[in-house]
Amino acid sequence: MSDFIDLKGAEQSFGDTEAQREVRENDRNHVFHSWSAQGQINPLPVAKGEGARFWDYDGKEYLDFSSQLVNLNLGHQHPGLVKAIQEQAGRLATIQPSFANDVRGELAKRVVEHSFDGARSVFFTNGGADANEYAVRMARHHTGRQKVLARYRSYHGSTATAITLTGEPRRWTNGTLDSGVVHFSGPYQYRSAFYAETPEQETERALAHLEQTIQFEGPNTIAAIILETVTGTNGVLVPPPGYLPGVRALCDKYGIVMILDEVMVGFGRTGQWFAYQGFDVRPDLVTFAKGVNSGYVPLGGVVISEQIHDTFADRPFPGGLTYSGHPLACASGVATFDIFEEEGILERVRDLGERVVAPRLAQFAEKHPSVGEFRGTGLFWSLDLVVDRETREPLVPFNAAGDAAAPMNAVTGACKDAGLWPFTHFNRLQIAPPLVIAEEDLVKGLDIIDAALDVADGYYTGQ
Structure with missing residues (x-):
């Protein structure tokens, strides 16, 4: 049984295959990417997506907690x-x-x-x-x-x-x-x-x-x-x-x-x-x-x-x-x-937001000093990460780049390593999964974020 279908319609298996190498080569040689210094990026090739998940060519699975660019409301490949x-x-x-x-x-x-x-x-x-x-x-x-x-x-x-x-x-x-x-x-x-x-x-x-x-x-x-x-x-x-x-x-x-x-x-x-x-x-x-x-x-x-x-x-x-x-x-x-x-998408969004996400983020705020505030509604939430709750100094400076962005990059990396693709901006870790996400996947993703916040806590300097 194949893992994915390539551009030519051929069945392929995950791994460092000719198909993956061709995708990488074509991208780096011919695609001009938005908001990027072209020589400083290495885009992840994606082989397939299904529901709230996608897979790279090596077979690594990611929960899509950003809905790509907060647009994939009904998930990948909805029939x-x-x-x-x-x-x-x-x-x-x-x-x-x-x-x-x-x-x-x-x-x-x-x-x-x-x-x-x-x-x-x-x-x-x-x-x-x-x-x-x-x-x-x-x-x-x-x-x-x-x-x-x-x-x-x-x-x-x-x-x-x-x-x-x-x-x-x-x-x-x-x-x-x-x-x-x-x-x-x-x-x-x-x-x-x-x-x-x-x-x-x-x-x-x-x-x-x-x-x-x-x-x-x-x-x-x-x-x-x-x-x-x-x-x-x-x-x-x-x-x-x-x-x-x-x-x-x-x-x-x-x-x-x-x-x-x-x-x-x-x-x-x-x-x-x-x-x-x-x-x-x-x-x-x-x-x-x-x-x-x-x-x-x-x-x-x-x-x-x-x-x-x-x-x-x-x-x-x-x-x-x-x-x-x-x-x-x-x-x-x-x-x-x-x-x-x-x-029943609207009803399930309200239910999951109120019953699953909001209480869990409240737990994060109690457990993790780096969570200065959480806010949101439905399946759209943000964790405002700080190094000091009293002063509300952000985890990284406004518009941070280079070494200044290292703490947030570490949090993002922890999410990706654990199989979750996060939505981040400046000092914020945002939650925006597909609206069709199964409750168990939503909980799994929140568990990954919980662990990643331990990384953010490591940069905390407040009392």
Whole structure:
């Protein structure tokens, strides 16, 4: 029995085979990797994936606790998604976006029906970055204004406007590609910029700061405020009570479009179809990608309110994409809705998050001094690792590299050595497994993290 099937369709066995050597050689000679110094990396060749696991060519098995890039919500090789793509390819592989297409229309209908009250339509993109680009463009044309406010500690993509919106170091070396973007500080009580002592204070002071920013920038110059509903890569920052409704109230007060970036947290990650549905807020535009079809075929989009949709009823929207609403991508999106219902995905995410993950992370905080704080919801959590709980000094400095990053690299290495592929960023160890993960695998992964935190404890210098 073979271990995996290679590019040519041949059955192969794990090990240092010709197939592995060819994959490594082609990658190193011909593939240019994102966010990397090309000569300093050695990408792991992956032979196959199944459910919440994947295997390298040597046969080492990994629990995928990062869902790849927090997009593989239904896991590797879900038969329902694979079948949907195969069947769609058999009847109509592609069609340009100016035609009406059955599967594209069906997916748009389902997204609208599962979105906010007043949602009207969907503009499909190829991914999350361009969804944010187009949402901003819609807001600017709708309002006739140019400025967009975005938070520090955010990531919105790497295209021109999206990387300018981003509020973390990946923006720095790209310069200011969109001069209309202004950044502000959002709530993060554990490291509060507002010296807040309670969640209520954090909300009140963060909203006061945002309104002051609006006033200083000029309300009649601001088209939109864009927020990750739950901040993703930069810390799984769950908004404190009242914050998102407060932002909504400021948008209403000053005629500003509210854009919620749900690229990472949409489609079940927090136990809701969209994360904002857990925070009593109605946006004007919602961007999505990743979980809409688990990344099986590139797909993203913008959910558009009736009011903004009507802005373009009699004047053309100035934008488009060759592959907008690609049938293969949309077919797997429609299948995602079916699978979520059939397998009770939202219910199991809420159950596993509340019953398994949250109590276990509380145990970690009791056991491991390096855990300064844990936070999250559903199957999306973060451990904020520190060297001193009293001062809250991070395990590694902000944007650490080289020797300064060694402690976090050691924690990451301990996870990988034990067969878990983690999601880490700066001093945070984040938990984002596929939503279909079996409970026993979830527990196994948490056990591995528990052991890896012993490594983090070894760097602890506090009392």
